[in-house]
Amino acid sequence: MSVPELPGVLTADDIVATARSIAAVQEPSGAIPWVPGGEVDPWDHVESAMALDVAGLHAEAVAAYEWLRRVQRPDGTWASRYRHGEIIQPISETNHAAYLAVGAWHHWLSTSDTDFLARFWPAVSAGLDFAVGCQAPSGVIWWAVDAAGNTDPQALLTGSSSIHQALRCGVAIGALLGEERPEWELAADRLAHAIRHHPGEFADKSRFSMDWYYPVLGGALTGDQARERLRGRWDEFVTPGMGARCVADRPWITGAETCELALALDVAGRPDAAAEMVAAMQHLREADGSYWTGVVLPEQVRWPDERSTWTGAAVVLAVDALHAAHPRSGIFRDSCREPDAGAAACPPELVCAAGR
Numbered sequence: 001m002s003v004p005e006l007p008g009v010l011t012a013d014d015i016v017a018t019a020r021s022i023a024a025v026q027e028p029s030g031a032i033p034w035v036p037g038g039e040v041d042p043w044d045h046v047e048s049a050m051a052l053d054v055a056g057l058h059a060e061a062v063a064a065y066e067w068l069r070r071v072q073r074p075d076g077t078w079a080s081r082y083r084h085g086e087i088i089q090p091i092s093e094t095n096h097a098a099y100l101a102v103g104a105w106h107h108w109l110s111t112s113d114t115d116f117l118a119r120f121w122p123a124v125s126a127g128l129d130f131a132v133g134c135q136a137p138s139g140v141i142w143w144a145v146d147a148a149g150n151t152d153p154q155a156l157l158t159g160s161s162s163i164h165q166a167l168r169c170g171v172a173i174g175a176l177l178g179e180e181r182p183e184w185e186l187a188a189d190r191l192a193h194a195i196r197h198h199p200g201e202f203a204d205k206s207r208f209s210m211d212w213y214y215p216v217l218g219g220a221l222t223g224d225q226a227r228e229r230l231r232g233r234w235d236e237f238v239t240p241g242m243g244a245r246c247v248a249d250r251p252w253i254t255g256a257e258t259c260e261l262a263l264a265l266d267v268a269g270r271p272d273a274a275a276e277m278v279a280a281m282q283h284l285r286e287a288d289g290s291y292w293t294g295v296v297l298p299e300q301v302r303w304p305d306e307r308s309t310w311t312g313a314a315v316v317l318a319v320d321a322l323h324a325a326h327p328r329s330g331i332f333r334d335s336c337r338e339p340d341a342g343a344a345a346c347p348p349e350l351v352c353a354a355g356r
Helices: 012-023 042-054 058-071 094-111 114-133 157-177 182-197 209-217 223-232 255-267 271-284 309-323
Strands: 081-083 086-089 142-145 151-155 252-254 294-296
Touching (some): 012 042, 012 309, 042 058, 042 309, 058 094, 094 114, 094 142, 114 157, 114 182, 151 157, 157 182, 157 209, 209 223, 252 255, 255 271, 255 309, 271 294, 271 309
Antiparallel strands (some): 081 086, 252 294
């Protein structure tokens, strides 16, 4: 087992300390809230479980995944928010339903535990089937279904980009288990095409840095296309020596977005720039290894007044990707990746809104 480090920035012991700060917030049920006693959402919960695996806290990671398996609903979804085991926001988000596939594949890359994959296959399959069931003719995936079963016909670029990666991971899991799912491959192809060529199909959330870098982080944009996208709005979102803004028009530097940007830079073949991002946000680190969520400039006031598990998790995953010494390190960079960025024309089976 290899705990990563980022020379001159974070040691392996530092990474373990950050993972332990996440584990310290984990509830007896296995759920990992954002902050002690706070809300739990399925996506950030998976991200935190992945960080636990990176640091070798496999029992804690399995407990986190088992919580998800227990509370998954019959349609393959989870509620959007929980607190102390109770549902506080029942809406079903498609990227939440899909993301278990990424976590399960990451756990297998971390441990080679095929029994775990077999045990979680029904939950992974149900979640991805739900997401694919919300795919529109244009290839985008609607973001949510409410408690009454009504689909919100709005697609979010960040969520869809995350679902793209989840579908690729689900295909990899199925191949390993002898459970081929070609419909997931087709759904990922259609979704990637929409992300690359039909950005107008997605709701305009361009103020948010996640919409800038997630098409790269989720694997829909690769190579020169990925690097060009990250160059295009760099000065809008990046404050040298501090990190990345969450929102372009607000002076708020956030640690998780900075480290996710680092992951996207690594995917795009810019590891040196990625390492600079991780180094820049270390002003948010506390002595116990936990991380403040963000800071407001120019006063450098920490806001909100919280140290969040998902911020620490993003740091751990970014360092692991840059360390690149373990199969799990490539979960964003090269695992489950489409080999080609795709042609400009729509696949023949896709109803293309632009008429290509």
